[in-house]
Amino acid sequence: MQQYCSACDAEVCHERICQEFNVRGETIHLDLPVARCLSCGTQELDGVDPAERAFAIYRAHHGLLTPERIREIRESLGLHLMGFAIVVDIPEDTLKLYEGGVANEPT
Ligand SMILES: [Zn+2]
Numbered sequence: 742m743q744q745y746c747s748a749c750d751a752e753v754c755h756e757r758i759c760q761e762f763n764v765r766g767e768t769i770h771l772d773l774p775v776a777r778c779l780s781c782g783t784q785e786l787d788g789v790d791p792a793e794r795a796f797a798i799y800r801a802h803h804g805l806l807t808p809e810r811i812r813e814i815r816e817s818l819g820l821h822l823m824g825f826a827i828v829v830d831i832p833e834d835t836l837k838l839y840e841g842g843v844a845n846e847p848t
Contacts, residue, residue, distance in 0.1 A: 746781060747785065752778075753785075755776055756775055757773060757775065758775050760773055760791060762791055762792070762794075771794055808841065811836075812840050
């Protein structure tokens, strides 16, 4: 599918850029697909959320649970957020963030 620049409507080409992202004091190197305008040079990320990707890499590095896995475990115990937060001894808001995809702390 041909894409067009949102700034000037010219054709774009697809490239990859390197971006550094800081997750809890650790630098994560991302290789991201971008669409670069051949006319005005505007770069737009190609349907990726850099933060989400950086968190996923960080989790993989540290062997952390994914948000889906945390939710699965909680639901397998038949607990709501508040109950599970008490069981694992973290604030309910923090648990909500973890299930929402923010990288959890390495243990
Ligand atoms: Zn353009």
